[in-house]
Amino acid sequence: MSDTASPFSTTSPRDGSTLSPVRATEPSDLPAIVGAAHRAQELWAARPLEARFEALRAFKGRVLDRGTELATLISLETGKPEVEALLAEVLATADVVDAWCKHIGPWLEDEPVALDATSYPKKEAWIARVPRGVVAVIMPWNYPLALPLRTIVPSLLAGNAVVFKPSEVTPRVGAFIGECFQGLLPDGLFAVVQGGRDVGAALVADRIDLVAFTGSVAAGRKVAASCAERFVPCSLELGGKDAAIVRADADLDRAAAGIAWGAFTNAGQNCAAIERVYVHESVAAPFLEKLIATVKSLTARDDMGSLTTEAQLAVVQRHFDEAVQKGAEVLTGGSAEGLYFAPTVLRITDERCSAVEEETFGPLLPVMTVASDDEAIARANACRFGLTGSIWTRDEAAAERMASKLRTGVVTINNHSFTGAIPLLPWTGIGETGTGVTNSHHALDLLTRPRTILVDRNSAPRELWWMPYGTALAPIARALLTLKRPGSSIGEKLRAVLALLTHLPKRWRGLPLPKN
């Protein structure tokens, strides 16, 4: 590590206090770090699963023992309230470790495959799940503990090494994760590398077997292009622009409270934050009244926290100004004090504005009215992103019909976005949200690769299809074709069976076949 030009902020967004200095990793150090990870991975993958569980459970114990210290650090680096850090990040870690240790065993087991004994006599096959090798985990700053661990924990349990690059905005939480692993894993198996996009890009370009990337669309494109050059698989969890649909029959008290949380938790800096509401016109007035009352009851610092960076504040301000300039009515909020941007609800008339079309990643909530379920679905789907969406209603059957039409990876009915914290449910999206799948056994399709193993116990001198083919194999092949072809007549099929009965036993015994 060296003290070269620092990409790291040294001022807390929460209170302006000074944060400890961080040293960046030299890109030229990466080959040695990745090389050590490769060596350690071989040892680690050979260890029994129980030993891997033990290490991860010890890690969990350390995180929980230092839970309040960690929540404070997360709050200082991101500006989110400590209670939110404790609930959504620290406690979520315990669930991630527990769930993966409980379920991963059967998911990693070999999968036997029944082969047709006539076509493949005396052969046994199965599919093994093989660790990828070294996984580069590159993460954003908005959930600096919970997000990386959703991938790091199953990656390690599946037998991989991990080189983790935290965001340059939250390097201290990244270092904390590294500290909690100290001494629990083979040397080099888990490494934290610090730096900005240059270090991220250099890591992606190194001898990596899989890149698990979460972040912006722009960076995701670059990561995908770099991986494609070398056929390295990559998972991309990118942006979102989630919609909440409020039907006429919704429980409006619950919808208002849930949508306020879904829009403003972590100051809206959540890939699955509600950034669009489509409310049925018949209940728009009472819904907005309840929503505004809820939002007005929120206190900056206690409930919502600050934006994390000046850059994010600038985006929010730009989206807000443009919406207002295009006629949006500010129903509440709209003011900023330092990095604290008040939770803001906008009634939108002209939807061709960034607040409706782009990811804001901040506490702006545009509300629009719709006349029907179909209109709500069509407008929710008219979006480049497709992470999650929610439907607020008392009619479950209608909601399920609507859910099947939403172009998103996750749909919640009468709730929003929290399923990202449930390790058994896949977190995924479509469109510019990217191709990633985090959580659940589906994530193992990425963190491992399938290996086919076949054992042949056939003692015959040759297989049907082995050389020398001679001319004798042809009548067998033709007979098989006749038998498989749906249009063959009974007579043709009988002649084909006769040909097989004549030629096959001789072929398997390795006897010369009669010439045609």
Ligand code: NAD
């Ligand atoms: P970002 O893309 O700027 O940075 C993310 C990470 O990528 C950082 O560690 C950064 O240093 C690194 N990086 C940047 N350029 C890189 C490159 N060319 N090669 C390799 N690494 C590079 O994103 P951010 O501002 O930290 O995070 C906000 C974005 O993340 C939002 O768009 C948000 O929606 C998205 N996000 C998505 C999910 C999800 O699950 N889909 C979750 C959280 C955040």
